[in-house]
Amino acid sequence: MAAVVDATERALRAWHVLEGVLDPEVPVVSVVDLGIVREVIERDDGSLTVVLTPTYSGCPATEVIEQGVRKALASAGFDHVDVRMQRAPAWTTDWISADGRRKLREYGIAPPGPVAPEQGTPIRFLRKTPALACPRCESANTERLSAFGSTACKATYRCRACGEPFEHFKAI
Amino acid sequence: MSASIAVSKAPEVQYLLRIGDSCLIMAQRLAEWCGHAPVLEEDIALTNMALDLVGQARAVLTRAGELEARSGGTAHDEDQLAFLRDERDFLNLTLVELPRGDFAVTVLRNAAMATWLKLLWQRLETSSDAELAGIAGKAVKEARYHQQHAADWVLRLGGGTDESAKRLRDALVLLWPFFAEMFESDEVDAFAADTGLGPSRAALRDAWAAEMLPLLAESGLTPPAERAFRSTGTRGRHSEHMGYILAEMQHLQRAFPGAVW
Numbered sequence: 316m317a318a319v320v321d322a323t324e325r326a327l328r329a330w331h332v333l334e335g336v337l338d339p340e341v342p343v344v345s346v347v348d349l350g351i352v353r354e355v356i357e358r359d360d361g362s363l364t365v366v367l368t369p370t371y372s373g374c375p376a377t378e379v380i381e382q383g384v385r386k387a388l389a390s391a392g393f394d395h396v397d398v399r400m401q402r403a404p405a406w407t408t409d410w411i412s413a414d415g416r417r418k419l420r421e422y423g424i425a426p427p428g429p430v431a432p433e434q435g436t437p438i439r440f441l442r443k444t445p446a447l448a449c450p451r452c453e454s455a456n457t458e459r460l461s462a463f464g465s466t467a468c469k470a471t472y473r474c475r476a477c478g479e480p481f482e483h484f485k486a487i
Numbered sequence: 488m489s490a491s492i493a494v495s496k497a498p499e500v501q502y503l504l505r506i507g508d509s510c511l512i513m514a515q516r517l518a519e520w521c522g523h524a525p526v527l528e529e530d531i532a533l534t535n536m537a538l539d540l541v542g543q544a545r546a547v548l549t550r551a552g553e554l555e556a557r558s559g560g561t562a563h564d565e566d567q568l569a570f571l572r573d574e575r576d577f578l579n580l581t582l583v584e585l586p587r588g589d590f591a592v593t594v595l596r597n598a599a600m601a602t603w604l605k606l607l608w609q610r611l612e613t614s615s616d617a618e619l620a621g622i623a624g625k626a627v628k629e630a631r632y633h634q635q636h637a638a639d640w641v642l643r644l645g646g647g648t649d650e651s652a653k654r655l656r657d658a659l660v661l662l663w664p665f666f667a668e669m670f671e672s673d674e675v676d677a678f679a680a681d682t683g684l685g686p687s688r689a690a691l692r693d694a695w696a697a698e699m700l701p702l703l704a705e706s707g708l709t710p711p712a713e714r715a716f717r718s719t720g721t722r723g724r725h726s727e728h729m730g731y732i733l734a735e736m737q738h739l740q741r742a743f744p745g746a747v748w
Contacts, residue, residue: 372625373542402546403621405628461528462636463535471528487628 325393326355329363332391339379340466343422346380350410353401362395363388368406371467408486419484420450425472427486449474450481459483489744492571495560498678500551501578502685503619504568505675505721506607507547508579511569512729513600514540515736516587525590532636536597539629544569546622553618570740574729581718582665584729591644591654596662597637599699603669605630606694607686615683638702645706652707659703663711668718669695 333355334347346352346367354366365384369377381398388396408427411419416426425447444459454476461471469482494500517537524530548565556562563571583600587593608630611623644651669688676687703710718726739746 369625371539371542372546372622372629373538373540375538401621403617403624405621405624461531462632463528463532465531467535467538485632487632 323357325363326357328391329355329365329388329393332387332393333365333384336380336383336387339376339383340468341419341422341424343418344411344415346384348412348415348418350406350412350415351380352384360395362397363393364397364399366399366401368401370406374467376466408484411484423450423481424469425450425481425483427484430486447472447483449477449479451479452477457481489571489741491573491576492561492563492567494563494568494572494576495555495558497554497558497560498675499554499616499682499684500558500560501675502679503547503551503554504576505578505580507544507551507568508577509583509600510540510547510604511544512577512579512732513583514538514544515732516583516585517593517597519587520593529590533593536633536636539626539633543622543626543629546626547619550616550618550622554616566740570737574725574733575723577725577729577733578721578723580665580668581720581726582662582668584720584726584732585662585665586728588658588661589654590640591651591658592661594637594640594644595655595658597633598641598702599662599666599669601630601634601637602698603691603695605634606691606698610686610690613683614685619685634698641702641706645708655706656708659708660711664714664716665718667713667716668721671717671721673722 330347330352333352334345336346338344338346338349338351349370351367351370352365353368354364356364356366358364365388367381367384377400381400384398385396407430409430411427419426428445446455447457448455449457449472452474454474456475457472458475459470460473460480463469464471464482468484468487470485471480472483473480494504514537517533517540520530520533521537522530524533545565548568552563552565552568582596585592585596588596605627608623608627612620612627614620614623641655644655646652670692672687672689676689679685680687680690700710720726720729
């Protein structure tokens, strides 16, 4: 039984280390906040397997994140770490933690709302984009400037009340 | 110079190459808009979509290379498949290799392709190949967002000025004959459908029409009459434009094998 307790403790410690690995594009949220770390498994031989999931198919941060995870665990004394990429089930912004959402807002990025159940239904064209609260002044009087932004995961908005532009983490 | 590779003719490999190559060449065409789009927001949008498509292509080509090995051939990685194949071994739809044209041609092709890819990925989510199903589960969300964006622009150009409506009508006349290849089926499609790997292209026709025809109608467009012409990119016989794309896309890896930066 002692070994099992040990294993859990090591995995927990690894999770704690990963909470310090920040997203290279949004360097206030960690890979754990974003829900990118799916599993940390301790093997019988004492090695660790970290299961990551990519956000977008083409996200260039994916490889940087993988390196960041390896580096952080190595400096914390985990010698044998295997990082595995797993696509299914597909990452969703619903996996971003409440803490992660708060950090995004404080950083000036409007966090994603819940993913609409419409993902499987036909598209309604020229639909109104949902009103978002400005992360700066909290006014709901905002407008979308662009469906895309500086990274694959974001769109660009502007607040009509305080006049500031801001980014929105798209719900997918 | 890097010599060209020979690719497996196994139907499962060919089926995946058709999908991966269509995403890759489409991405290459969209990336040409970088710095040239009519407004900054569209510059960002078109290149973001290109990035998603490159990511999808990478995943599908990687899987195609793994299946090559499983079918008794030589395994190739995504870079070898993208950079070291000759024109006849690329199996993308001819539609995606056509020059990017004006903005109307680009948004109409984007709408047609994103609709097609969305329907394809939806069906591939239940593929008998678990890896392909995983790729599809991610890609379907991206294709849906692309479709929304492109279709909004088709409506906007169709209902915009006389000039924008005319450009859109011209784009439809140009592209329409090439849409047919999206729904042509052959022995590779039949193999995929029989083994549960994925749908035949013919199986996408009705669902595509159900989404695209109302969009065209709402944009003031009437589809041209059916013609006997069929493009044949998915069988490796390409338009005169394909060689130029490959020359630009491949020359660095051909001239400096294995170059990284």
